Amino acid sequence: MSLTYSWELPADSTAPGQGRWHVRELLTDRIEVADAELVVTELITNAWRYGRGPITLRAEILEDGIRIEVCSESSDDPKMRAHGPASGGRGLLLVEELSREWGYERAGGHLCVWAKVPAD
Numbered sequence: 704m705s706l707t708y709s710w711e712l713p714a715d716s717t718a719p720g721q722g723r724w725h726v727r728e729l730l731t732d733r734i735e736v737a738d739a740e741l742v743v744t745e746l747i748t749n750a751w752r753y754g755r756g757p758i759t760l761r762a763e764i765l766e767d768g769i770r771i772e773v774c775s776e777s778s779d780d781p782k783m784r785a786h787g788p789a790s791g792g793r794g795l796l797l798v799e800e801l802s803r804e805w806g807y808e809r810a811g812g813h814l815c816v817w818a819k820v821p822a823d
């Protein structure tokens with residue numbers, strides 16, 4: 704059985720900190736809290752920088768970890784950049800490294816990026 708939580712966050716610089724706080728409260732006794740905090744920070748920061756309007760954070764507690772999903776209005780798909788002078792795209796490399804799997808879903812102008820962070 705899994706439990707799912709959802710929060711609406713403002714589309715401003717306070718959103719990543721609020722997201723970390725929510726995840727930390729859910730995972731106070733679990734090992735993956737630091738990894739989950741980093742993943743939620745990257746996903747929310749991307750939603751704030753590249754999206755529009757409010758940001759929705761969803762967290763689903765699984766038997767073997769946590770599934771984090773961040774949604775906002777966005778016309779662009781997520782992009783990873785491993786090398787080069789571009790200033791963005793490296794955070795998704797971190798998400799990929801810390802997650803068992805990650806991906807995104809699009810419904811029109813609505814983009815949801817998700818990642819499954821395993822329990823250690």
